[in-house]
Amino acid sequence: MITRAGALHALESVTDPELPVLTIADLGILRDVRIDGDAVVVTITPTYSGCPAMAEIRSDVVAALTRAGAAAVTVDTALAPAWTTDWMSQQARDKLRAYGISPPTAGPSGPVDIPLSAVLGSLGARGRAAVGCPQCGSPDTEELSRFGSTSCKSLWRCRSCREPFDLFKDH
């Protein structure tokens, strides 16, 4: 029979298929793990509503826990509280940068009380820190496209080393 600690250890092998350097725990996708008799009940949350990796993550969770000796695995999906990049650990941010992706920059997103900015001011108004180039570290960077190769990334370019790079979007 598997313990909760054993289950958590086994889940350290489950990574995001689009970001193989990050585990689902690093990303904040893994919300809860509990033991219910012989079964392990895992709760995960999607990053974006349409994240196409959820089905693969779900089957990877089942496979990892089954390999670790779980007799039965249930994977629940919870939408609330909504996933936020604020849940990413510092270690996860460091791993992302080392992998060549600039980590999210903004602080927590609070409710916006001015009607106009509630609709329009939501992106620039979050007090973004400078986006540093993950290759050379220069803060002299520019956004090329707000949408990138996956839902969670936007496309940037470094004006110092001229290399393009992905930024993990604030969410």
Added chain:
Amino acid sequence: MTRQTSRNEAPAGADVATYALGLGDDVLVLAQRLSEWTARAPQLEDDVALLNIALDLVGQARNLLSLAGGRENPGRTEDDLAFWRDETEFRNAQIMELDGGDFGRTIARQFLVSAWHVPLWDGLRASTDPDLAAIAGKAVKEARYHVGYARHWLVRLGDGTPESRRRAQAGLEDVWPYVGELFEPDPVTERLVTAGAAPDPAVIEPVWREAVEAVLAEATLAVPPTVRRPTGGRRGVHTSAFGPLLAQMQHLHRSHPGASW
């Protein structure tokens, strides 16, 4: 028991199902329209952006249609609802199904709809129905990126060359007559508003209008005169553009029922 009485006594669950079906059909149909830009957008970055937006909308549609189908008795799955209903059973607002036209019209429609989605989802986060609130809590973050993208392009087109400006203004005027439906009162929404389960369209409209007028001014585009067309998308009345869209969206699933890969 008369029809009217039975409707008044319907449990809130049925109202939530109807409401979620309308909002879910909105995003499903708009996602299908956006996906028509696959490999055809003006540049690669916009191909990627429009498809990313479509992917977010499909995800929201899956959540909303699963909720709607799950509250029915007997229940239906998201696939039952997306692929096995005919035109008159869809409850999307007509603005979603309009032909995407050129890039100017696609961007104008996207801006007007996303600028409505942001306050809609933001208000729905406080819904007394926890499932609606959870879906909205994710959707509002996504809609903020969508409105940012559409605003950027609307300003760039409107305040750009004479040709881009002409097309942006024409696109805006093509879709403008259909925005009124987004704020139209209906009995289901009114009951949900009273129950604290949905935001009041009459509260959302001025928020939307202020944002739209500000961006059109920024884009040096004129606010079109208010022309309201006959509506009815929420009752299953659709435009001639809708049938071909549905045929393309549904034919694979209907030709190969139960297929998977």
